[in-house]
Amino acid sequence: MNEPRLMNERRPLRDIIPQDDLVLLTCSEMAAADSAAIAAGTPGTELMEAAGAAVAGTVVERYRRQPVVVLCGPGNNGGDGFVVARRLHAAGWPVRLALLGSLAALKGDAARAAHLWKRPVESISAHLLDGRPLVIDALFGAGLTRPVEGAAADILARVEALGLPVVAVDVPTGLHGDTGAVLGRSIKAALTVTFFRPKPGHFSVEGRRLCGEIRVADIGIPEAVLGGIRPKLWKNDPRLWATLLRRDDVDDHKYKRGHLTVLGGASSTGAARLAALAGRRIGAGLVSIAAPRSALAVYQGAEPGNLVVESDGDEAFAQLLADERRNAVLIGPGSGRNERTRQAALAALKADRATVLDADAVTVFADRPSALFDAVSGPVLMTPHAGEFARLFPDLVAMPSKVERARAAARRSGATILLKGPDTVVAAPDGRAIINVHASPALATAGSGDVLAGIAGGLMAQGMAPLAAGAAGAWIHGEAAYRFGRAGMIAEDLIDCLPEALGAAMN
Numbered sequence: 001m002n003e004p005r006l007m008n009e010r011r012p013l014r015d016i017i018p019q020d021d022l023v024l025l026t027c028s029e030m031a032a033a034d035s036a037a038i039a040a041g042t043p044g045t046e047l048m049e050a051a052g053a054a055v056a057g058t059v060v061e062r063y064r065r066q067p068v069v070v071l072c073g074p075g076n077n078g079g080d081g082f083v084v085a086r087r088l089h090a091a092g093w094p095v096r097l098a099l100l101g102s103l104a105a106l107k108g109d110a111a112r113a114a115h116l117w118k119r120p121v122e123s124i125s126a127h128l129l130d131g132r133p134l135v136i137d138a139l140f141g142a143g144l145t146r147p148v149e150g151a152a153a154d155i156l157a158r159v160e161a162l163g164l165p166v167v168a169v170d171v172p173t174g175l176h177g178d179t180g181a182v183l184g185r186s187i188k189a190a191l192t193v194t195f196f197r198p199k200p201g202h203f204s205v206e207g208r209r210l211c212g213e214i215r216v217a218d219i220g221i222p223e224a225v226l227g228g229i230r231p232k233l234w235k236n237d238p239r240l241w242a243t244l245l246r247r248d249d250v251d252d253h254k255y256k257r258g259h260l261t262v263l264g265g266a267s268s269t270g271a272a273r274l275a276a277l278a279g280r281r282i283g284a285g286l287v288s289i290a291a292p293r294s295a296l297a298v299y300q301g302a303e304p305g306n307l308v309v310e311s312d313g314d315e316a317f318a319q320l321l322a323d324e325r326r327n328a329v330l331i332g333p334g335s336g337r338n339e340r341t342r343q344a345a346l347a348a349l350k351a352d353r354a355t356v357l358d359a360d361a362v363t364v365f366a367d368r369p370s371a372l373f374d375a376v377s378g379p380v381l382m383t384p385h386a387g388e389f390a391r392l393f394p395d396l397v398a399m400p401s402k403v404e405r406a407r408a409a410a411r412r413s414g415a416t417i418l419l420k421g422p423d424t425v426v427a428a429p430d431g432r433a434i435i436n437v438h439a440s441p442a443l444a445t446a447g448s449g450d451v452l453a454g455i456a457g458g459l460m461a462q463g464m465a466p467l468a469a470g471a472a473g474a475w476i477h478g479e480a481a482y483r484f485g486r487a488g489m490i491a492e493d494l495i496d497c498l499p500e501a502l503g504a505a506m507n
């Protein structure tokens with residue numbers, strides 16, 4: 001009897017399902033959303049009033065009545081501050097307001113908001129902080145263009161030194177909404193109220209440190225404006241990809257669940273074994289390790305459910321891929337920085353397999369990255385950490401935005417890039433990108449990356465496209481760490497927790 005054909009093979013891979021409520025908007029996209037809302041009939045003053053009202057409302061909800069100082073900047077972020085001050089004062093709170101710059105220099109909506117504030121406008125000075133007030137930071141928001149210095153930096157330093165509670169309007173001053181980098185100096189907020197949609201900067205490592213709790217307020221911008229903006233960045237969540245995870249089917253057969261082939265190395269054999277186990281746990285029907293003769297016995301004596309095939313020398317991997325049922329390939333974890341790894345990667349790309357390139361498979365192309373990029377044509381996910389990324393894309397490292405770094409690398413290489421870290425970004429060559437913050441610091445442990453590569457490879461074997469597999473992999477990886485839920489986690493524990501994590505993603 002012939003063995004059943006693999007069902008996934010040569011079928012289009014299943015891609016993410018965009019969700020409007022998970023969209024993140026850059027500052028210029030947000031400005032476009034404001035403009036579209038204004039064009040659709042909501043005046044800018046109303047948007048600003050709604051923004052300030054949302055901040056004031058949140059403050060009243062979260063804090064007991066107490067003295068407040070509102071620090072206003074020279075633009076519309078400051079304009080929001082004037083609204084917050086007026087509304088808190090109306091609610092009976094003791095409010096002082098200080099403006100950076102002169103009232104006469106305010107323009108447009110901000111000038112109108114200032115006009116409605118009938119009480120004193122002070123200048124920024126340390127005396128404002130006498131009596132330890134709650135601080136509303138409305139100095140700079142989406143319009144931040146250069147480092148925060150001078151009086152603004154001084155007062156923020158003072159607020160921080162005194163440990164005063166801070167509520168940030170839109171973003172903590174100094175945090176760049178797009179890049180998530182700090183320009184000059186910033187301030188740690190307990191709460192950040194942003195408008196319509198979060199911005200990428202809220203989810204950078206710095207952003208997560210500085211924003212505190214993030215509340216996204218509706219300010220009356222119609223959802224329909226997103227249609228015109230066509231955003232391409234989402235916050236990772238199972239709703240983007242959970243429906244793509246394979247559900248059990250009555251006529252399931254292991255070949256229908258894909259066959260992941262992992263290149264095993266000669267010395268660091270643990271990495272490929274961890275990846276292979278993760279690939280099986282995540283649901284690949286078969287996972288085999290292509291092992292060099294010298295290490296065959298090691299792999300054969302290990303986990304009995306991993307298939308082990310001999311694959312020695314530079315050409316052998318290409319021959320393995322003559323079997324079309326090997327629909328997905330993972331190369332890199334412990335595979336060795338050598339010609340065999342390099343040739344296996346090129347063979348996988350040539351054979352157009354769903355391919356995950358990690359660790360050594362990234363590093364072996366450092367001397368001539370174009371040899372890798374030229375070979376990419378099919379579905380490829382590359383999963384570098386920052387150091388591996390720098391080897392392949394040295395000129396992109398200086399870009400301040402991690403999302404843009406990953407996007408540029410994806411565009412150049414033709415592969416989907418999963419750039420690891422506490423704020424993992426997955427970016428596809430067409431510009432779609434996903435930020436994952438569903439990750440625990442406990443993931444910073446040896447072998448954790450091998451597990452992630454195995455999960456992604458297993459998901460691609462089951463028919464997920466690279467962006468979906470990367471996003472799902474990063475989330476499930478994070479969820480597994482949360483599920484372990486105590487100190488002392490090692491990579492093997494992550495694998496044990498995968499079934500529960502997978503279950504959580506599917507619910």
Ligand SMILES: NC(=O)C1=CN([C@@H]2O[C@H](COP(=O)(O)OP(=O)(O)OC[C@H]3O[C@@H](n4cnc5c(N)ncnc54)[C@H](O)[C@@H]3O)[C@@H](O)[C@H]2O)[C@@H](O)CC1
Nearest residue numbers: 034047048075076077140141142143144145146147148170
């Ligand atoms: N209609 C709208 O556009 C709305 C805007 N909103 C608010 O408006 C904010 C954006 O307003 P803007 O675009 O006016 O920007 P900002 O208020 O963030 O700041 C802009 C001004 O600050 C200057 N500036 C930038 N960085 C500086 C630095 N380091 N030191 C000194 N000056 C600096 C700029 O040259 C500009 O004059 C959002 O963050 C949000 O709070 C909300 O009111 C909702 C509606």
Ligand SMILES: [K+]
Nearest residue numbers: 137140171173
């Ligand atoms: K701010």
